[in-house]
Amino acid sequence: MSNANILAFTVSDMTCGHCAKAITGAVLTAYPAAKVDIDIAAKRVTIENAGDRAAVASVIEAEGYSPVDA
Numbered sequence: 001m002s003n004a005n006i007l008a009f010t011v012s013d014m015t016c017g018h019c020a021k022a023i024t025g026a027v028l029t030a031y032p033a034a035k036v037d038i039d040i041a042a043k044r045v046t047i048e049n050a051g052d053r054a055a056v057a058s059v060i061e062a063e064g065y066s067p068v069d070a
């Protein structure tokens with residue numbers, strides 16, 4: 001159960017700063033208290049203090065990206 005509030009996704013179609021900004025914006029709109037950390041080169045999105053994994057993945061998918069568990 002440790003770090004249960006930290007989610008990590010690999011988003012292979014996140015290719016640039018625009019993508020990162022779009023994903024960050026979508027997550028923060030859904031979860032205003034979340035902390036979003038993005039590494040574009042690694043195609044990695046780490047999210048703290050948001051919803052459960054499936055719900056957060058749905059938010060990213062609705063923005064047009066394809067998150068997989070990382």
Ligand SMILES: [Cu+2]
Nearest residue numbers: 015016018019
């Ligand atoms: Cu982009």
